[in-house]
Amino acid sequence: MATQLKGACIIGQSGGPSSVINASCYGVIRTALDSGAITNVFGAAHGINGVLDDVLYDMGKEDPKELELLLHTPSSALGSCRYKLKDSSEDDTDYKRILEVFKKHDVRYFFYNGGNDSMDTCNKISKYMQKAGYECRIMGVPKTIDNDLYGTDHCPGFASAAKYIATTTMELYKDARVYDTGMICVLECMGRHAGWLTAATALAGEFGCGPDLIYLPERDFDMEAFLNDVERIYTANKKCIVAVSEGIHDKDGKFIVEYGQENAPVDAFGHKQLGGLAANLIGVIKGRLGNVKCRGIEFSLMQRCAAHIASETDVQESFLSGKTAVEQAVAGVTDKMVGYERSYDKDGNYVCNMKLFDLADVANTEKKVPAEMINKEGNGVTKAFIDYALPLIQGQPKMTFEQGLPRFAKLKKIVAE
Amino acid sequence: MATQLKGACIIGQSGGPSSVINASCYGVIRTALDSGAITNVFGAAHGINGVLDDVLYDMGKEDPKELELLLHTPSSALGSCRYKLKDSSEDDTDYKRILEVFKKHDVRYFFYNGGNDSMDTCNKISKYMQKAGYECRIMGVPKTIDNDLYGTDHCPGFASAAKYIATTTMELYKDARVYDTGMICVLECMGRHAGWLTAATALAGEFGCGPDLIYLPERDFDMEAFLNDVERIYTANKKCIVAVSEGIHDKDGKFIVEYGQENAPVDAFGHKQLGGLAANLIGVIKGRLGNVKCRGIEFSLMQRCAAHIASETDVQESFLSGKTAVEQAVAGVTDKMVGYERSYDKDGNYVCNMKLFDLADVANTEKKVPAEMINKEGNGVTKAFIDYALPLIQGQPKMTFEQGLPRFAKLKKIVAE
Numbered sequence: 001m002a003t004q005l006k007g008a009c010i011i012g013q014s015g016g017p018s019s020v021i022n023a024s025c026y027g028v029i030r031t032a033l034d035s036g037a038i039t040n041v042f043g044a045a046h047g048i049n050g051v052l053d054d055v056l057y058d059m060g061k062e063d064p065k066e067l068e069l070l071l072h073t074p075s076s077a078l079g080s081c082r083y084k085l086k087d088s089s090e091d092d093t094d095y096k097r098i099l100e101v102f103k104k105h106d107v108r109y110f111f112y113n114g115g116n117d118s119m120d121t122c123n124k125i126s127k128y129m130q131k132a133g134y135e136c137r138i139m140g141v142p143k144t145i146d147n148d149l150y151g152t153d154h155c156p157g158f159a160s161a162a163k164y165i166a167t168t169t170m171e172l173y174k175d176a177r178v179y180d181t182g183m184i185c186v187l188e189c190m191g192r193h194a195g196w197l198t199a200a201t202a203l204a205g206e207f208g209c210g211p212d213l214i215y216l217p218e219r220d221f222d223m224e225a226f227l228n229d230v231e232r233i234y235t236a237n238k239k240c241i242v243a244v245s246e247g248i249h250d251k252d253g254k255f256i257v258e259y260g261q262e263n264a265p266v267d268a269f270g271h272k273q274l275g276g277l278a279a280n281l282i283g284v285i286k287g288r289l290g291n292v293k294c295r296g297i298e299f300s301l302m303q304r305c306a307a308h309i310a311s312e313t314d315v316q317e318s319f320l321s322g323k324t325a326v327e328q329a330v331a332g333v334t335d336k337m338v339g340y341e342r343s344y345d346k347d348g349n350y351v352c353n354m355k356l357f358d359l360a361d362v363a364n365t366e367k368k369v370p371a372e373m374i375n376k377e378g379n380g381v382t383k384a385f386i387d388y389a390l391p392l393i394q395g396q397p398k399m400t401f402e403q404g405l406p407r408f409a410k411l412k413k414i415v416a417e
Numbered sequence: 418m419a420t421q422l423k424g425a426c427i428i429g430q431s432g433g434p435s436s437v438i439n440a441s442c443y444g445v446i447r448t449a450l451d452s453g454a455i456t457n458v459f460g461a462a463h464g465i466n467g468v469l470d471d472v473l474y475d476m477g478k479e480d481p482k483e484l485e486l487l488l489h490t491p492s493s494a495l496g497s498c499r500y501k502l503k504d505s506s507e508d509d510t511d512y513k514r515i516l517e518v519f520k521k522h523d524v525r526y527f528f529y530n531g532g533n534d535s536m537d538t539c540n541k542i543s544k545y546m547q548k549a550g551y552e553c554r555i556m557g558v559p560k561t562i563d564n565d566l567y568g569t570d571h572c573p574g575f576a577s578a579a580k581y582i583a584t585t586t587m588e589l590y591k592d593a594r595v596y597d598t599g600m601i602c603v604l605e606c607m608g609r610h611a612g613w614l615t616a617a618t619a620l621a622g623e624f625g626c627g628p629d630l631i632y633l634p635e636r637d638f639d640m641e642a643f644l645n646d647v648e649r650i651y652t653a654n655k656k657c658i659v660a661v662s663e664g665i666h667d668k669d670g671k672f673i674v675e676y677g678q679e680n681a682p683v684d685a686f687g688h689k690q691l692g693g694l695a696a697n698l699i700g701v702i703k704g705r706l707g708n709v710k711c712r713g714i715e716f717s718l719m720q721r722c723a724a725h726i727a728s729e730t731d732v733q734e735s736f737l738s739g740k741t742a743v744e745q746a747v748a749g750v751t752d753k754m755v756g757y758e759r760s761y762d763k764d765g766n767y768v769c770n771m772k773l774f775d776l777a778d779v780a781n782t783e784k785k786v787p788a789e790m791i792n793k794e795g796n797g798v799t800k801a802f803i804d805y806a807l808p809l810i811q812g813q814p815k816m817t818f819e820q821g822l823p824r825f826a827k828l829k830k831i832v833a834e
Contacts, residue, residue: 016595167822167823168719171724171823174491174492178434178497179498179499204822305589308584396818403624404810405584406624410625
């Protein structure tokens with residue numbers, strides 16, 4: 001048992017937001033406010049930038065009811081950043097400043113809520129503090145809809161995005177079949193290097209409303225094979241729904257979104273309108289099949305912020321990951337990320353256990369969709385993916401509505417002296 | 418009191434679907450199945466095409482529980498069409514065929530569920546049946562997310578689309594503000610001639626998460642004024658959210674989406690298939706402001722099929738409009754559309770009453786956003802719009818979920834002999 005370390009804590013949020021990053025943030029804040037060891041709870045404005053600029057919100061001054069609404073408030077309530085710290089061996093200016101701000105506020109706990117880059121930031125700060133002999137416990141609280149963090153069974157945020165994508169795919173499936181004329185839909189999901197979100201469209205297929213074809217960036221995309229697939233399905237059914245990851249690329253590594261930009265339309269100022277991937281593929285499909293009715297649909301930012309259709313399982317697990325980070329840090333743990341380990345109870349029900357991972361292992365490693373979850377043809381997913389993902393999307397969000405619309409947390413954000 | 422007319426009924430669905438067109442369809446089916454006057458309840462496959470092709474589903478053979486799930490199943494469960502009947506004076510082939518099928522199945526009630534064009538279809542069929550001396554009661558059951566039907570206070574389907582749009586706008590607002598860097602979002606809503614759906618983004622503003630600028634097709638769009646608006650807001654706040662109707666046009670009537678895409682395809686009714694407006698405007702904004710971070714977001718088909726965030730008020734009213742159509746027809750009424758009239762009770766609470774409108778008045782008339790709901794500058798809406806729309810989006814959908822995803826109705830669709 002470590003000696004109890006008394007002092008303030010900082011929680012910061014970094015990287016692209018999700019529907020539940022505030023749920024894990026709330027897990028940290030609530031647990032820290034209730035902890036005897038932690039003297040003050042500060043929220044960093046826009047992640048590490050808030051530390052560098054000494055803009056720290058005093059979370060103790062917030063209304064507890066508003067804080068609780070963070071569970072179902074999308075995006076990063078404290079503000080996010082994409083600032084990347086240099087190696088301290090190259091340039092330690094930022095680190096000196098962080099140490100100065102930590103000392104000023106007697107910060108002994110630092111929690112950072114984000115994806116790979118955020119774990120890298122945690123790791124670098126921790127190393128520097130150790131070298132400087134400043135006692136501070138540093139924990140990563142994961143987040144990424146991309147589901148690509150190393151070690152953890154899944155990432156907070158993925159399941160809610162997956163649930164939005166699967167639900168919307170089901171609804172679009174119904175819509176796309178309404179006429180007895182032909183219709184091809186191309187659904188574009190986020191995911192530059194990992195196809196987890198695109199694979200989530202297959203969950204809709206469990207209920208008879210899934211896409212016909214799914215292409216992930218884990219496999220090289222072959223345009224000719226793709227067009228053959230679409231033509232075969234369209235000819236047989238007059239309907240075809242295709243799901244694609246934004247990051248699909250050919251065998252030479254060229255992104256498919258870059259294809260056909262030669263023929264992109266031009267706007268009023270003469271700039272080329274670089275359409276999205278879905279629009280691009282539709283152009284190619286029409287080139288093959290003639291003027292068939294097509295729709296390209298981008299799930300765009302909605303897939304990462306649609307808190308109204310979040311997975312309550314994801315919300316609760318995210319809260320628990322934040323809570324665990326504080327409890328473990330107070331107990332003496334440092335340099336870890338709180339991730340998830342899956343098990344099944346004796347009735348075969350999914351159980352999610354909190355598990356600690358070394359920050360150094362997590363930082364800058366990507367987890368892709370494994371081969372056994374992708375079908376042989378590379379145009380769909382296997383049952384292994386469904387078995388993996390389905391337990392994660394259970395439960396409707398216990399969101400508060402006011403006058404028919406979501407009631408999101410309103411924070412006062414009082415800056416600490 | 419009219420003499421009771423015994424016979425079968427047909428319910429058909431037409432035009433673009435919505436989240437609640439099946440709720441009004443269920444109102445018709447359930448009430449007709451329970452009516453002593455109606456001997457058989459047939460669902461026409463793909464609207465009037467199902468009548469012409471004599472493909473009629475026997476609704477009496479469906480599982481009542483599955484039928485009830487229609488309340489929260491998006492899109493048109495019976496299938497839709499965009500078939501336009503010719504004037505019978507020009508060519509009465511279709512009308513003769515419809516009469517033949519009606520006679521074959523002893524159809525004495527015809528309910529048609531759709532928008533302006535569908536009311537036109539109802540009206541034409543009714544006129545022909547009268548001329549032919551075939552007794553048949555014909556009622557329109559309205560539907561259109563566009564909210565542009567004449568007479569009725571609002572249209573079934575509008576509120577659910579509005580609720581999706583307002584909720585999503587709130588979530589996107591949160592997302593678009595996550596970084597402390599600049600961000601411009603252009604949200605594109607459906608609406609060729611009427612701006613009701615785009616105006617619905619303003620509901621998010623009631624909760625502090627609305628767009629800065631809103632442009633409806635009711636006003637001529639001036640590109641220079643638009644760019645000045647965006648520049649002013651962006652310069653002041655580093656953030657700017659703009660909502661636009663797909664149908665915005667300049668003072669010469671030229672659609673803004675056509676600035677750069679002259680050759681959009683045309684549907685069976687001669688409507689241009691518009692799309693890509695958001696992307697187009699972003700190109701123009703970058704032309705003015707340089708390479709600022711911009712996102713164009715199309716609510717695309719989601720806005721008309723996102724049943725998971727439908728307005729329960731809309732669901733219940735839609736059901737009631739279908740129910741009323743049957744009750745009124747059985748009581749002797751014909752040639753009417755069941756619309757809504759708004760009143761307020763003594764406590765000022767919104768009340769929706771069913772009201773009958775002449776088909777001939779409704780057919781092919783469009784109701785636009787009135788001048789008092791648009792601000793002087795033409796870049797926002799007034800409180801009059803909020804007061805109008807807010808009562809309509811109340812209530813969360815009482816949807817059934819199964820394994821974390823919506824459980825939609827599964828119909829057997831047994832074709833009548």
